[in-house]
Amino acid sequence: MAINKYLRERFFPHLWCPGCGHGTVLNGMLRAVDKLGMSKNEIVMVSGIGCSARISGYVDFHTLHTIHGRALAFATGVKMSRPELNLIVPMGDGDALAIGGNHFIHAARRNIDITAIVMNNRIYGMTGGQYSPLSGQDIIATTAPYASIDPSFDVVELSRAAGATFIARTTTYHVKQIDDFIKQAILHEGFSVVEILTQCPTHFGRKNKQGSAVDMMKLYRDITTPIGSKAKQENPNLIERGIFVQEDKPEYCREYEKIIEKAMGS
Amino acid sequence: MAKPILKAHKIRSDWCKGCGICVEFCPKKVLELDEFERAVAARLPDCICCRLCELRCPDLAIEVECK
Amino acid sequence: MQRNVKFVQGNEACVEAAVYAGLNFYAGYPITPSSEIAELLSGRLPAIGGKFIQMEDEIASMCAIIGASLTGNKVMTATSGPGFSLMQESLGYAIMAEIPCVIVNVMRGGPSTGIPTHGSQGDINQARWGTHGDHSILAFTASNHQDIFEMTVTAFNMAETYRTPVILLFDEVVAHMRERLVIPETGELPLVDRLRTSVREGIDYHPYLPREDGRLPMSDFGGVHRFNVTGLYHDMWGFPSSEPRVVHELIRHLFDKLENRVNHLARYKEFFLEDAEYVLVSYGSAARSALHVVKERRLRGERLGLLELQTLWPFPKEMIREKCANAKAVIVVELNLGQVLQLVKMAVNNPERVFLANRIDGVFITPIDIMNILRLIQGKGV
Numbered sequence: 001m002a003i004n005k006y007l008r009e010r011f012f013p014h015l016w017c018p019g020c021g022h023g024t025v026l027n028g029m030l031r032a033v034d035k036l037g038m039s040k041n042e043i044v045m046v047s048g049i050g051c052s053a054r055i056s057g058y059v060d061f062h063t064l065h066t067i068h069g070r071a072l073a074f075a076t077g078v079k080m081s082r083p084e085l086n087l088i089v090p091m092g093d094g095d096a097l098a099i100g101g102n103h104f105i106h107a108a109r110r111n112i113d114i115t116a117i118v119m120n121n122r123i124y125g126m127t128g129g130q131y132s133p134l135s136g137q138d139i140i141a142t143t144a145p146y147a148s149i150d151p152s153f154d155v156v157e158l159s160r161a162a163g164a165t166f167i168a169r170t171t172t173y174h175v176k177q178i179d180d181f182i183k184q185a186i187l188h189e190g191f192s193v194v195e196i197l198t199q200c201p202t203h204f205g206r207k208n209k210q211g212s213a214v215d216m217m218k219l220y221r222d223i224t225t226p227i228g229s230k231a232k233q234e235n236p237n238l239i240e241r242g243i244f245v246q247e248d249k250p251e252y253c254r255e256y257e258k259i260i261e262k263a264m265g266s
Numbered sequence: 267m268a269k270p271i272l273k274a275h276k277i278r279s280d281w282c283k284g285c286g287i288c289v290e291f292c293p294k295k296v297l298e299l300d301e302f303e304r305a306v307a308a309r310l311p312d313c314i315c316c317r318l319c320e321l322r323c324p325d326l327a328i329e330v331e332c333k
Numbered sequence: 334m335q336r337n338v339k340f341v342q343g344n345e346a347c348v349e350a351a352v353y354a355g356l357n358f359y360a361g362y363p364i365t366p367s368s369e370i371a372e373l374l375s376g377r378l379p380a381i382g383g384k385f386i387q388m389e390d391e392i393a394s395m396c397a398i399i400g401a402s403l404t405g406n407k408v409m410t411a412t413s414g415p416g417f418s419l420m421q422e423s424l425g426y427a428i429m430a431e432i433p434c435v436i437v438n439v440m441r442g443g444p445s446t447g448i449p450t451h452g453s454q455g456d457i458n459q460a461r462w463g464t465h466g467d468h469s470i471l472a473f474t475a476s477n478h479q480d481i482f483e484m485t486v487t488a489f490n491m492a493e494t495y496r497t498p499v500i501l502l503f504d505e506v507v508a509h510m511r512e513r514l515v516i517p518e519t520g521e522l523p524l525v526d527r528l529r530t531s532v533r534e535g536i537d538y539h540p541y542l543p544r545e546d547g548r549l550p551m552s553d554f555g556g557v558h559r560f561n562v563t564g565l566y567h568d569m570w571g572f573p574s575s576e577p578r579v580v581h582e583l584i585r586h587l588f589d590k591l592e593n594r595v596n597h598l599a600r601y602k603e604f605f606l607e608d609a610e611y612v613l614v615s616y617g618s619a620a621r622s623a624l625h626v627v628k629e630r631r632l633r634g635e636r637l638g639l640l641e642l643q644t645l646w647p648f649p650k651e652m653i654r655e656k657c658a659n660a661k662a663v664i665v666v667e668l669n670l671g672q673v674l675q676l677v678k679m680a681v682n683n684p685e686r687v688f689l690a691n692r693i694d695g696v697f698i699t700p701i702d703i704m705n706i707l708r709l710i711q712g713k714g715v
Binding site: 057256 | 382404555560
């Protein structure tokens with residue numbers, strides 16, 4: 001397979017549960033890299049902690065498996081020090097937006113050229129199914145036995161407000177969009193966010209009676225709609241998919257190059 | 267453009283965890299789970315090379331080769 | 334020859350030394366009393382083609398320097414107590430993943446916000462034990478600006494030699510005090526550069542397999558060797574492992590690579606120790622008052638000596654035992670409740686003859702404070 005050359009095959013089969021959407025994200029991400037014809041030596045993947053973070057162990061790039069929530073801070077150091085490298089930072093919802101929320105908004109604010117992938121399964125899988133800041137209300141979790149009362153972040157709106165210059169959302173059902181959006185996100189010069197709704201049948205699906213991985217993917221098909229569709233006007237509860245933001249703004253490392261020029265000139 | 271023709275449909279059964287995603291979403295119902303809950307291509311002649319099984323497989327276990 | 338002489342703060346001496354040592358990436362967050370280091374480097378680094386970034390907090394600062402070290406840079410961050418507390422998890426990561434980096438902690442009063450603008454030496458044990466799990470750490474300190482310069486350069490050299498974070502424990506008094514600094518000529522102080530692997534592309538490279546001399550050659554991110562870096566227990570390729578033998582060897586390696594070299598890593602200065610009846614043991618700003626007492630009492634014929642510690646971790650207990658072997662009494666002079674006192678008591682043959690001269694009220698310890706303790710020990714009354 002074309003993408004197998006990017007895999008560390010000796011670690012397969014991977015550790016994710018049967019039907020876990022994270023594997024589909026890995027699948028799509030590698031297709032994006034393959035379509036871009038990128039060299040393995042020019043990609044650094046930085047991840048944090050959680051099911052999602054284990055993705056970095058499976059890819060034959062420079063891989064930095066860090067601590068919970070801080071992947072973007074590590075990635076900022078890598079990118080800033082070697083701007084010619086491509087930084088891909090896959091994160092879970094808790095990793096990115098609970099413990100890592102501060103780093104997330106600040107990386108977006110700087111518009112540093114990093115591709116952030118939020119693998120949103122609305123749950124902490126690795127620790128056993130506790131609710132996350134993306135679970136939303138009325139969700140059953142191991143720490144919300146009576147249902148969660150916490151409202152959730154909207155990743156797209158949060159990223160937009162924080163200053164991200166490429167923002168897209170899709171799901172593991174809409175698999176062709178995964179590699180398309182990630183490809184565009186990598187090409188985009190600036191902070192890119194790709195949110196991918198990814199099923200956790202083991203912890204989220206089971207507790208919330210959403211059925212199997214297949215059932216959860218059908219749900220993604222049914223509860224999402226392209227941006228600005230007629231269906232959205234008729235049913236505002238639908239979740240929009242597509243590219244929400246794509247704009248050119250000064251990128252952080254390029255701006256710093258100007259600082260260096262200024263400092264050296266003076 | 268000519269319709270793609272299937273050259274080979276490979277499933278690494280040691281990587282497959284039997285989630286059934288490929289089986290369910292194959293538009294031509296080419297795939298099924300065997301007695302060991304592993305995906306197999308049971309009706310290969312029906313394959314239209316859409317590769318959705320390969321793209322969706324969370325275990326990266328499927329490869330569809332087309333001419 | 335005209336020497337490069339400056340009249341500077343201790344923080345500036347640290348900056349001069351870091352640049353001398355080859356620093357080219359700094360990430361930090363403002364905090365008193367270390368902020369001058371960030372301020373100065375924000376100007377200096379881009380002027381030499383280096384990078385400076387002000388992160389969103391100290392956690393991010395520590396993470397960013399680890400990332401930048403992996404691409405082949407000499408890196409540093411500077412902070413004070415509250416920020417140092419925030420850095421503890423990622424400090425552990427740098428220990429586990431063996432990433433060279435330098436962390437300056439300009440100590441102020443604590444716990445918590447404490448007293449930001451006054452000196453303290455309260456973070457000695459935190460530097461050693463702040464992050465979780467078995468590990469070892471290198472920590473240096475200094476009492477004057479020339480020594481700050483030298484120990485900062487040493488810190489960078491040690492970080493590269495042992496692939497480890499190195500902590501510089503300065504204190505507010507030294508950091509904010511101004512005095513003369515002679516900046517050494519290029520080449521005057523030895524510099525250790527990053528040891529890079531000679532393994533060629535396509536040949537299996539083991540980033541975590543120590544050579545016979547214990548050093549681990551590195552390969553920069555972006556280079557021809559792709560490997561994994563993790564905070565999990567890992568094998569010689571950097572891949573997670575829970576194999577008991579692998580885990581055992583990793584933890585022993587992380588501990589032994591410093592703890593088996595305690596004497597080699599020990600930096601200290603001694604004043605009048607040969608015939609000293611009373612040995613003062615001190616470090617950082619407190620050692621300045623201690624030295625004053627020693628010199629002044631020597632003029633009056635009293636046999637006092639000073640052992641000034643510059644390596645605090647790993648703690649050089651054998652050296653201290655030797656230096657204190659013939660003393661009637663040992664007085665540890667420090668700005669805390671006795672963090673080094675306890676270590677000295679464990680090191681010497683007669684722990685009951687080890688006493689403490691300290692202050693914990695944010696006020697700098699004076700020679701009179703030390704003399705008062707000495708007189709009590711001598712039974713002479715204050």
